[in-house]
Amino acid sequence: MLVEACVETVDTAVAAERGGARRLELCANLADAGTTPSAGTIAAVKARVTIPVFVIIRPRGGGFVYSDSELDVMRRDIAEAQRLGADGIVIGVLRDDARVDEVRTRMLVAVAGGLPVTFHRAFDATPDQSEALETLVACGVRRVLTSGGAAAALEGADRLGALVAQAAGRIGVLAGGAIWKEQIPELVRRSGVTEIHVRWTRFAGTNGA
Numbered sequence: 001m002l003v004e005a006c007v008e009t010v011d012t013a014v015a016a017e018r019g020g021a022r023r024l025e026l027c028a029n030l031a032d033a034g035t036t037p038s039a040g041t042i043a044a045v046k047a048r049v050t051i052p053v054f055v056i057i058r059p060r061g062g063g064f065v066y067s068d069s070e071l072d073v074m075r076r077d078i079a080e081a082q083r084l085g086a087d088g089i090v091i092g093v094l095r096d097d098a099r100v101d102e103v104r105t106r107m108l109v110a111v112a113g114g115l116p117v118t119f120h121r122a123f124d125a126t127p128d129q130s131e132a133l134e135t136l137v138a139c140g141v142r143r144v145l146t147s148g149g150a151a152a153a154l155e156g157a158d159r160l161g162a163l164v165a166q167a168a169g170r171i172g173v174l175a176g177g178a179i180w181k182e183q184i185p186e187l188v189r190r191s192g193v194t195e196i197h198v199r200w201t202r203f204a205g206t207n208g209a
Contacts, residue, residue, distance in 0.1 A: 001188065004054075004174065006030065006199035008037065012172045013045045013053075016200040024053045025090055025118075030199065032061030034120075036077050042084045052087035055119060057108070064094040064122040071104060078111045090116050090145070092122030099126055100135040116142040123175065124149045133163060137170050145197055147177030153196070154183045160191035179203070 004023040005016035008030050013064030016024060026045055027034030035058045045053055059066070059073045066074070071093075078089055091108050093101040100119075109117050119141045126132040129149060136144055146163065148156025153175045164173045175187060185195065 001184065002195040004195060004197045005203070006034070006176075006197060007045075007200050008034075008041075010041065010044045010048055011201055014048050015204065017049045017051050019200070019204055021051065021200065022047065023054065023087075025056060025197065027056045027058075029061065034058060035061060039080055039084060042081060042086060046085045053085075054088035054090050055081040055086040056090040056120065057081070057178075058090075058092070060119075064092050065096055065101075066093060066104070066196060069125065071107075075111050078108065082113065082115065086115065088118065088142075090118045090120050092120040094122055097127075097172065099128070100132045100139075102135050102139060105136070105139045105141065106115070118142065118174065119144045121145050121147065124177075129159070129163065130166060133166055133171065137167075141171060143172030143174050143178045144202045145174045147175070148191075149176065153191075154177035154179070154187050157187055157190035160187075160193055189194050 002022045005021035005024045007013045007016055008027050013024055026037050028037040029035040035110045057074050057077050059070045089112050093104045095101045119136050123144050123146045146154045148159030150156030160175055167173055174195045175193040175198050179198050
């Protein structure tokens with residue numbers, strides 16, 4: 001089981017690696033579900049940890065429909081994250097109808113070059129997750145972060161299992177959403193996921209994320 005820890009500070013990143021996390025999602029502003037971290041934060045985290053660091057590319061909080069100017073910011077932020085040594089990026093772009101914006105997702109995957117791309121929990125806002133998963137496969141996205149559309153991953157475990165089966169190894173399914181440590185065995189048994197995503201400051205205590 002691979003644990004990806006969502007962190008927003010250098011100290012938390014270091015603590016997560018020491019605590020057994022095998023990948024980081026680096027964000028700012030986790031109170032608003034995460035936005036793009038500063039260049040200084042990316043550089044400092046990369047200097048202090050040895051596990052992969054995936055950088056979220058999200059120019060603001062709120063919804064996932066972006067203007068052309070916001071997409072330009074995202075392209076520039078991807079380039080900067082690459083320059084600073086990011087090991088992957090995390091994006092989520094929807095259309096006005098809440099379906100995956102295939103055109104813009106393909107563009108951002110292309111900008112990322114060889115870096116693996118995760119599509120974040122904007123996926124859970126889509127009206128048809130099966131359709132959305134196929135779109136992400138077609139776009140070259142490597143994994144999708146999802147609770148199966150539920151408030152918590154364990155509640156969505158059966159749907160997560162269906163997504164794992166549909167993915168059939170073509171794209172990774174990363175379970176996230178209010179995961180507590182003691183729930184992991186049941187979540188894995190019911191869904192078949194092999195990767196989980198947690199907010200480390202909560203997961204390391206008594207609560208999941």
